[in-house]
Amino acid sequence: MRANKIKRRAPVKLCDCGMAAATQILSDKWTLLIIREAFYGVVRFDDIRKDIGIPKAVLSNRLKKLVEQGILQKVTYQLEGERTRSGYVLTGKGRDLTLVFVAMMDWGNKHCLDGKSAVTILDKNDLQTLKLGLIGEKDFAQIRGLEDIHIRLKL
Amino acid sequence: MRANKIKRRAPVKLCDCGMAAATQILSDKWTLLIIREAFYGVVRFDDIRKDIGIPKAVLSNRLKKLVEQGILQKVTYQLEGERTRSGYVLTGKGRDLTLVFVAMMDWGNKHCLDGKSAVTILDKNDLQTLKLGLIGEKDFAQIRGLEDIHIRLKL
DNA sequence: TAACCTGAGTTTGACATGTGAACTCAGACT
């Protein structure tokens, strides 16, 4: 290995590091799976529980924390012919996790799932395939906003 | 909330979901912080420990798992005038976490750190500022590879 | 050569958290 790249200290202190701050909120066995449910539109306590197999006590605790942190909000809604219920949906702060979500999905598909991916991300308007990447200033205008994208299942 | 968006089940099973697979590997209080150290070039057991404040027993355990999973590899290296030592550096699979890293950093900076960011990501060649985003097919060629980027500290 | 220092762990034992099963409680249905 190239010894000149070795550092004895990280150049950014934990308290100045957005990545470190984010991990403290997101890095828990269940939290990101709960947020995944929210992205897919599953809002009910028992539905989330059945989908991901989380113990009730833990789900209750995590939902509480996610609401405190402003990532989810508790809302009241009513499905056709059903009574009103409460559910948990993403706030703006929560929806802003989209790129984290996509980045993890891409990595997981490539390295844990033999490159298979279950969804494609499309431009909502022209249905063009979208890809996550780092791009230069002159192309910033080409970046799609969260309102302009659509997640489509394959097959 | 728009009731038509509510689902009773996630459309992608956990076992087919790259995101879910990724969370099972990464979602632990310390794992992503250890990977952060690796990105910054901190490779030694004790240096990592001092930087992030992780207990030795836990660090030992996590490094073992990260090596098993092929995200880090244990290497032998020698600094000028020091004896040979072993350290932990990113593999290709580990470096592929760059976009996850950047996505989490962007989110954490925006939502946990008042928009302050400690680093900028530049094109290694023309020092253009780079940004993470979803872009359309005709611009795929503008996406920078991991070899072409450079993380610069602000100030 | 012996004593010491440092890095990289392992062991220990108290404490915290996670877990599944059983319990609660309120609103709607019969």
Added chain:
DNA sequence: AGTCTGAGTTCACATGTCAAACTCAGGTTA
């Protein structure tokens, strides 16, 4: 009035976390 369902809470036990003490190998000092 009794039952069902959704959304939790409580319990008792297994697992994980933590700080401090211990180990062990190489290199340094006396």
